[in-house]
Amino acid sequence: MYIGVDYYPEHWPSNRWTTDADLMAEAGFNIARLAEFAWVDMEPVEGEFEFGWLDEALSILGKRNISAILGTPTAVMPAWMAHQYPETLAMQKDGTRIVWGVRKNNCFTSSVYRKRSERITLAMAEHFAQTPNVIGWQTDNEFGQPYCYCDECRGGFQTWLQRKYGSLDELNRAWGNHFWGQKVQGWDEIVIPVDDSTYNPSACLDWRRFFSWLNVSFQRDQVNILRKICPTHFITHNFMGLFKGLNYYELATDLDFVSWDNYPKLGVTPQIRYDASLSADVMRGLKGKNFWIMEQTAGAPGWATFGRNPRPGEIRSIAYQQLAHGADGNLWFRWRTCTAGREQYWHGLLGHDGRPLRRYDEAAQVAHEYHRLAPELEGTTIKADVAIIYDYESLWALDIQPGYSNPEGNNVGQDAIKRYYQALFRAGVNVDMVPPSADLTPYKLVLAPHLYILSDTIAEHLNAYVRAGGVLLTDCRTAVKDETSLCYDRTLPGKLSEMLGISIEEYEAVIGEYPLTMSGDLGPFTATHYADWVHTTGADVLASYASWHLADYAAVTRHRFGKGWGWYVGTVVKETKFYDWLAAGLLNQASISPIVTPPAGVEVSLRERQDQKLLFLLNHTEQPQDMVIPEGCYDLLKDIMCGDRLHLDRYGVAILKVG
DSSP states (O other): OEEEEEOOGGGGGGGGGGHHHHHHHHHHHHHEEEOOTTHHHOBBBBBBBHHHHHHHHHHHHHHTTTTTEOOOOTOOOOOOHHHHHHBBBOOOOSSOOOOOOSSBBBBBSSHHHHHHHHHHHHHHHHTTTOOOTEEEEOOOOOOOOOOOHHHHHHHHHHHHHHHHHHHHHHHHHHHHTTTGGGSSSOOOOOOOOOOTTTHHHHHHHHHHHHHHHHHHHHHHHHHHHHHOOOTTTTEEOOEEETTOOOOHHHTTTTTSEEEEEEEEOSSSSOOHHHHHHHHHHHHHHHSSOOEEEEEEEEEEOSSSSSSOOOOTTTTHHHHHHHHTTTTTEEEOOSSSSSSSSTTTTTTTTTTEEEEOOOHHHHHHHHHHHHHHHHHHHHEEEEEOEEEOOOOOOHHHHHHHHHHSSTTTTTTTTHHHHHHHHHHHHHHHHOEEEEOSSSOOOOOOOETTTEEEEBOHHHHHHHHHHHTTTTEEEETTTOOOOOTTTOOOOOOOOOGGHHHHHHEEEEEEEEEEEEEEEESOOOEEEEEEEEEEEEEEOOOOOEEESGGGTTTTTEEEEEETTTEEEEEEEEEEEEEEHHHHHHHHHHHHHOOOOOOOOOOEEEEEEEETTTTTEEEEEOOOOOEEEEEOOOOTEEEEETTOOOEEEEEEOOEEEEEOOOO
C-alpha cells in the first residue's frame, strides 16, 4: 500500500529537505510525487539539463525508504520556450496567442513543442532509469486544456478527418453538409468549429474527437520513451474524475493504471460526497481495475479565495471513501502550503509555517492504518452486480445540443447519470461505470441514461443483454443520433423500441412542471425539464402524466422482453424519492439484495477477493449513526468482533471482515 504526498523540494531551501523527509517517514509515508512542474529547473537553458538538485532530493527521500513518482513536466513550458518559439503557445479563437504565465498553455499539435517535450522526457528517463527509489512516472498533468485554433491545428484536424472518412463525399454525408449549403470540395476548405451553439453539430463532435485524440497521441509519445528506457517503472496519469473534455477510456489505454485528483466540494455544512464516489467508479471503469489517488484534499483549496478547512476526521473520511471504491495508493496534495504563486491558498498537510499540526496528524493516522490493513486489502476490488453506461461521445453531443434547458447549468447527460447513481448509492449497492461496448454479461442490472448517440451495433448489444435475462433501464434522449451526430430518420427509441415495448412519436421541453400519476400511495411526483410522449406497444405503464394533453401517454414503463426486462423513464423527475423508488424496483427486478441497508448519510461499499469480503461503512454526517450489520463481522480498525449493530461517530469509518 503506497501512501504519501505531492512534494515540491524546488519551492524550499535545500536545508529543509531533510526535515521534510523525516516528517514524512514518521507519518508512515512511503511515496512522493515530484517534478511535474519543474521543467525550467531541469532544463534552464534549451538543451542543457540540470538534475543534480532532484538527485539530492531523491537521495534524501530514498534513505528514509520513500519511493518516488516523477512527473514529465510538460504541463508548464519554460519562459525561454515561449520567448524563442511563440508558435508553441495555443492560439485563441480571436487569432491571438495565449500569453505565457499560467500552466496548460501549449499547442498540442505544434511540432516544435512536441519535439522538446519528447527531449525532456527522454533526458529524464535516461537520467533516472537507475535511481533506486524511482518506481514510476506520471505523464504531464491533468490533460484536457487548452483548445488551439492555429493553422497547424487546423491542418492536423483536416488530416485526421481525411484518415477517418477517406473521401469528401463520405465526410459531406456524415456531417449532413447539404444543410445550409455547407458541402466542402477540398480538405483545405474545412474550418475548426469555434462555437458549439451555432456550428454544425457533427463538425463540433468530430473536433472534440480530434482534440481528445491529440492528447492521447501526445501522451503516447511520452509513454513510448518511458517504456523503452524504464521498462520496470509503472506509468500513470492524474485524471480529473468527472471532467468530460477527453475520452478518458482512450487516454487510459497506454497506462498501467489510472490515477486521479480528488477534491470533493466542502460545502458550508458536510454533504454526502456523491461526486467523489461516482468519480472513483468512473476511474475504476476506465481500465476495469483499481486506481490511485495522485492528489487528495489535504486542506482548504483555493486560488484567489479559499474554501473551508476540512473538519477533524474529514481528511480521513475522504481518504477512506476512495479506498472503499478501489484506491490502491493515496497521495495528499500537497505536502506544505506554498508561500508563492497562484496556489498560495491551496492548503497542504503543513501550513505556510511548515509545522506538523492537526492535518498532518490525521494523515499520519490514515497512513499507519493503511499499512496495517494492507494484507487484508491486497488483491481486493469491487465486484458489482450493477453497471451504468458512461459514454463520453454522448456527453459531448449533449454539450453541443442538450435539447432541453438545465437550470443547474451542467451537462444534462452527467446530471441524468447522477440521479440514478445517487439512488443506488443510497440503496447501498456498488456500481461499475462502463463504456457502451462493455461486456454486460457479468451484470444483473444495467442503466443507460441519456445514451444520446447509439449505433445500431450497440443497440443490438443492449437488446441481446435483455433478451438473455438482463434488466436494463434507459431514459429520455436515448438513441436520438447516430455516430456522426445525425438524427435518425426513425421513430424513437429506434432499434430499442421492440425491447422496451414503446414508441415515441413526439416529445417536448417542459416549461414549468407537470404532475405525475403513480399507482398506489406513491408520490406526489413531478415531471420537469423534458417529457417524452410515450405510446406503449406492450409495455406496462408505471407512471403517467396528469396533465390533460398528455393523458394518453406514459412517463415510466416496464416491458418483458425475452428472459429480461426493459425499463424506460421518459422524463426528468423533480423529487429524489422517485429515484429511490425506481432503484428499489430495479434492484428487486434484478434480484439484487444490498448486504446492509444504510441509514441516510452512510455510504456502503464492498471490496472483495475470492476468499475475502471487506465491507466499508462511512458516515458522511456530523451526527453519530447506528445501523444493523450482518452478524459475525470483524472490525479491522478496532480489532474486535462485532454484534449485529454498529455505531459510527461523526465522519466515522468502519471496515468489517464479513463471514
